[in-house]
Amino acid sequence: MSERRPVLAVIGAGPAGLAAALAAAARGVRVMLVDSAAEAGGQFYRQPARGLGARRPEALHHRWRTWERLRAGLDAHLGAGRVTHLTDHHVWCVERDSDRLVVHSLLGPQQTESVAVRADAVLLATGAYEKVLPFPGWTLPGVVTAGGAQALLKGGLALSGGTAVVAGTGPLLLPVATGLAAAGARVVALVESAGPKSLARSARAWAAAPAKLAEGAELAARLALRRVPVMARQVVLEAHGVDRLESVTVAALDGAGRPAPGSRRQLSCDTLAVGHGLLPHTDLADGLGCRLDGPGVWVDAEQRTDVPGVWAAGETTGVGGATLSLAEGHIAGRSAAARLTGRVPDPDGWAPAARARDRLRTFFTALDAAYAAQPVRWAEQVTDETVVCRCEEVPAGAVRDAVGALGAGDLRTVKLLTRAGMGWCQGRMCEPGVAGVAGCALIPARRLLARPVPLGVLADPAEPPAAP
Amino acid sequence: MNPLRLVRARPGVPFTVTFDDREIEALPGQTLAAALWSGGVTAWRTTRGAGRPRGVFCGIGVCFDCLVTVDGRPGLRACLVPAAPGAVVRSQSGSGHDE
Numbered sequence: 001m002s003e004r005r006p007v008l009a010v011i012g013a014g015p016a017g018l019a020a021a022l023a024a025a026a027r028g029v030r031v032m033l034v035d036s037a038a039e040a041g042g043q044f045y046r047q048p049a050r051g052l053g054a055r056r057p058e059a060l061h062h063r064w065r066t067w068e069r070l071r072a073g074l075d076a077h078l079g080a081g082r083v084t085h086l087t088d089h090h091v092w093c094v095e096r097d098s099d100r101l102v103v104h105s106l107l108g109p110q111q112t113e114s115v116a117v118r119a120d121a122v123l124l125a126t127g128a129y130e131k132v133l134p135f136p137g138w139t140l141p142g143v144v145t146a147g148g149a150q151a152l153l154k155g156g157l158a159l160s161g162g163t164a165v166v167a168g169t170g171p172l173l174l175p176v177a178t179g180l181a182a183a184g185a186r187v188v189a190l191v192e193s194a195g196p197k198s199l200a201r202s203a204r205a206w207a208a209a210p211a212k213l214a215e216g217a218e219l220a221a222r223l224a225l226r227r228v229p230v231m232a233r234q235v236v237l238e239a240h241g242v243d244r245l246e247s248v249t250v251a252a253l254d255g256a257g258r259p260a261p262g263s264r265r266q267l268s269c270d271t272l273a274v275g276h277g278l279l280p281h282t283d284l285a286d287g288l289g290c291r292l293d294g295p296g297v298w299v300d301a302e303q304r305t306d307v308p309g310v311w312a313a314g315e316t317t318g319v320g321g322a323t324l325s326l327a328e329g330h331i332a333g334r335s336a337a338a339r340l341t342g343r344v345p346d347p348d349g350w351a352p353a354a355r356a357r358d359r360l361r362t363f364f365t366a367l368d369a370a371y372a373a374q375p376v377r378w379a380e381q382v383t384d385e386t387v388v389c390r391c392e393e394v395p396a397g398a399v400r401d402a403v404g405a406l407g408a409g410d411l412r413t414v415k416l417l418t419r420a421g422m423g424w425c426q427g428r429m430c431e432p433g434v435a436g437v438a439g440c441a442l443i444p445a446r447r448l449l450a451r452p453v454p455l456g457v458l459a460d461p462a463e464p465p466a467a468p
Numbered sequence: 469m470n471p472l473r474l475v476r477a478r479p480g481v482p483f484t485v486t487f488d489d490r491e492i493e494a495l496p497g498q499t500l501a502a503a504l505w506s507g508g509v510t511a512w513r514t515t516r517g518a519g520r521p522r523g524v525f526c527g528i529g530v531c532f533d534c535l536v537t538v539d540g541r542p543g544l545r546a547c548l549v550p551a552a553p554g555a556v557v558r559s560q561s562g563s564g565h566d567e
Contacts, residue, residue, distance in 0.1 A: 036529065043528065048475060048477070048497070049495075049496070049497020049498060049550075050497055051479060051480045051495065051496025051497030051498075052472075052475075052477050052479045052480075052495055052496070052497050052498070053477050053478035053479050053480065054475040054476065054477045055475070055476040055477070055478065056474075056475045056476040057475050059474045059475050059476075060471075060474065060475060090529075108548075109544060109545065109548040109549040109550070110544070129526065129528065129530045130526060130530075139520060139522065140521075141510035141511035141521050141522060141523040142510045142523075143525070144524060144525055144526075144527060145525060145526050145527065145531075147526070147527065147528065148524065148525060148526045148527025148528065148547075149527070150527075151527040151528050151547075152501065152502050152505055152524070152527050152547075153471055155499070155502065156497075156498045156499055156501070156502025156503070156505070156506070157471035157472050157475065157477060157495070157498075157502070157506075158471065158498065158501075158502035158503070158505045158506040159470070159471055159505075159506065160505040160506065160508060160510060161508065161510075182469070182474055183469065183470065183471040183474050184469040184470045184471065184473075184474070243511060243521050244510050244511060244521070245510075270510075390522075390525070390531065390533060391532060392517075393515055393516070393517040393518055393520075423532070424532035424535075425530060425531050425532045428530050428531070429525075429526070429530070429531045
């Protein structure tokens with residue numbers, strides 16, 4: 001081993017990144033923890049801004065003790081100089097530089113200045129973002145993603161208006177609805193397109209993960225306590241309003257997944273928090289040439305990608321929640337530390353984490369099948385006038401023309417013919433919706449840069465400081 | 469109940485930002501999106517094509533719906549920019565570079 005401690009750049013300070021940083025720092029590696037937020041925690045443990053002086057932040061969180069352990073561990077390593085936490089650093093690219101890697105970040109909300117750090121290896125813990133399938137009215141102000149509503153609440157203690165509907169599909173909707181209700185919003189309904197039958201089909205998976213079952217039951221009990229009606233196998237068909245949201249139309253789904261005749265009703269609300277699951281952030285992995293496996297980054301049993309020196313953990317490898325992220329992060333951190341310090345990784349040492357990982361991956365595969373299969377016919381409800389690409393304002397009719405009259409058969413051709421996906425967000429918001437309306441397979445787009453970068457920065461990127 | 473009471477917040481001294489010539493109260497640490505959202509403002513931009521109103525959508529910096537002009541600089545994501553005392557926030561139309 002050389003005198004210089006090897007440097008591991010961990011990108012993302014959510015559960016996976018924190019678990020990885022702690023595991024690696026404890027085993028002889030110097031960790032650069034690079035994260036876009038001002039405070040560690042990621043989306044799951046998003047912290048109220050310090051200036052808000054929250055004395056009981058746990059009221060908006062789950063598994064607060066785990067967070068306290070992570071926070072204490074991070075503080076200890078920061079104090080000992082084993083971890084450096086680079087906050088407000090939005091990583092836009094990781095590139096190979098001979099045998100090392102360079103991590104490029106844009107600073108703060110202005111995003112005009114870039115800094116670079118050099119590392120011997122990189123661990124991607126970049127998490128996920130929300131998938132929202134379009135429907136008439138989804139661009140109205142007052143409609144936010146379910147995770148967005150939660151982020152505004154957890155980070156900014158912000159609620160808008162007083163009457164909310166939480167809708168879509170997936171396990172995230174439960175904590176969002178309970179959080180909004182606890183914070184004082186009147187949650188008129190939780191509208192879940194999956195039905196009790198399909199959820200029951202995954203009962204075996206639930207039984208295999210009793211902690212998850214207990215968590216779901218606790219959330220359901222809290223909803224009942226606050227008298228939030230859960231409307232299963234129903235969907236929001238349309239959001240109404242002129243300049244802002246005023247109401248939504250909800251309908252029950254029939255056996256074929258179509259709105260049942262006579263089941264439509266209108267609910268007044270000023271906020272709609274909507275989500276249809278999460279999508280892994282894979283841009284940095286893509287830029288490095290890592291192989292994807294479905295929507296997430298492919299990893300081996302040690303959480304290594306197929307690119308040497310690049311590990312991945314947490315939602316970026318496939319969406320599965322915070323506990324799975326902690327297990328994957330722990331394994332990735334230990335594996336990276338061993339390999340960077342010239343030791344042979346010892347899977348026996350992380351056997352409990354590996355068992356938790358296997359169990360939870362099985363659980364989430366079953367859960368995904370129960371939820372994701374549900375909005376099968378949503379695209380039929382998307383009118384030709386409905387904007388599907390929010391940035392470029394491309395209506396569904398234009399996408400249908402591209403497929404029908406112009407013969408586009410894949411997402412890339414649809415994009416070239418309609419500009420859907422060419423706007424500021426680079427298709428992150430519209431990709432699943434455009435694919436659904438077009439009837440194309442959803443193949444994650446290759447984005448070599450993880451966020452928009454000023455041309456000046458691209459032309460003259462920052463150089464990393466000389467190796468320590 | 470409100471979010472501040474729920475977490476027993478003792479925020480620092482509130483301040484104001486101006487939003488299209490009216491005063492909006494913000495708390496230290498809140499982003500502009502959080503301050504506007506709490507203040508009941510849901511739209512602060514109109515789109516380039518149809519001129520439709522937009523505000524915060526994803527809340528975490530991915531969607532670019534919440535673009536706003538701050539102290540004369542257009543195209544900033546309100547969900548990332550911390551509110552600062554006296555900041556002059558203006559609704560943005562089009563790309564923000566048209567005026």
